[in-house]
Amino acid sequence: MKQAIEPSFAIKRRRIGFTNFRAYPHKRLLEEEVENDPMHEFFSTEYFDERTMASVIDAIHSAHADKGIGGGGDVFDARRIAITIEYIRRHGLSTGFCVEIGSLKYLSSKVIWSCFDAVNLVGTRHDLRRSPMPFPDNFVDNIICTEVIEHISDICYEQATTLSGVFFFLNEAKRVLKQGGRMLITTPNAASLWALQAALLGQSPMMYEWHFREFTVHEMKQIVESIGGLRLVVHNTEFVWHLWNFSHITEFLKQASFSTSDRGDDQFIVIEKDDSIEAIPHSLNLPRKEPPAPSIKRRWSLSSQMLMAKARHRLWPKSTIQRMKSY
Known part of the structure; x- marks a missing residue:
């Protein structure tokens, strides 16, 4: 009879009712403990810098900003922010005209950009699923999209997701x-050890239940391609939250001949x-049905501002526009 394997402390904690893992982050190993941990080969990364981590923790404690990082306490997200800074730094993502997807008022944004000097940076507020980005073609040098893409829902959702919002x-x-x-994209890994x-x-493998969709590495690669x-310049997975x-x-993965990478x-x-x-068609199992085209009335309502602008310049009579909008 095989001896039962003693579950790790992380598992024990979840069994006794701590369902909100972000509220109890302290089981994570301290950075100085990582080197002596059996998981060291997984946790180590060339994108972690101790000085950056120290700067991030100091900036978190001194920043006056909305958290925007979930409910695990201020320093829970520190490692992710520190690693994000190194990706931005090493891949030249802070030069020229930069756009961060989302508000610049969030704590993570303020901390990240405090580590760079004189960045020409703007945030966004538009609907990512359907509204064009408010910039001309071939205008932006770098885009930073951290922990956003998993929130982008479909424009038209009927029986199953088409990922239309993500593709748009x-x-x-x-x-x-x-x-x-x-462009830098960070997003949870749906096939992580934590998941x-x-x-x-028997728990949901979603990092957050309110995410619209979380993706595996293979899925994100197909979507981009x-x-x-x-x-694709770099596509890695990092342990940023759960140093367990x-x-x-x-x-188990090794014994069953499953990959432990990514x-x-x-x-x-x-x-x-x-x-x-060139584009490579994906093999994701998504509905093939195209979303229904907007009705004529809907198309005119979407174009009403343009029509009224033409009316103001007397290109079309107002009576003509009113008749067209009533269809």
Whole structure:
């Protein structure tokens, strides 16, 4: 009879009722403990810098900003922010005209950009699913999109997701990027060790239940490649939140001949605009039905501002416009 494997402390904690793991982050290993941990080979990354981490923690404590980072306390997100800074720094994502997707008032945004000097940066407030980005074609040098893409829902949702919002957003990002411009995307990894452990415990493997969709590395690669004109520069997974002892999971994966690579809890993707890259059709199991075209009345309502502008310039009589809008 095989001896039962003693579950890790992380599993024990979840079994006794701590369902909100973000409220109890202190099981995570301290940075100085990582080197002596059996998970060191998984946790180590060239994008972690101790000085950056120290700067991030100081900036978090001194910043006056909206958190925008979930409910795990101020320093819970510190490692992710520190690693994000290194990706931005090492891949030249802070030069020229930069756009961050989302508000610049969030804590993570303020901390990230406090580590860079004189960045020409703007945030966004538009509907990513359907509204064009408010920039001309080939205008933006770099785009930063951290922990956003998993929130983008469909424009038209009927029986199942088509990811129409995600595809629209990525096409818009490609449109506004200059040739050679870059974009950083970070998003949870749906096939991480943490997600596998959550599923084995009978819990939702979603990082947050209110995310619209979380993606695996394979899925994100296919999504980016299906756009065309975008070259994958770097696509890694990093352990940014859960520095737990997952050795019971990794041993099982090895014994069953499953891959242990790309099992970090967050994906870091750097893409570059390159018009010579052809689109590769994805094989994601999405509905093939195209979303219904807007009605004539809907099309006119969407164009009402343009029509009224023409009326003001007397290109069309107002009576004509009113008749057209009533269809």
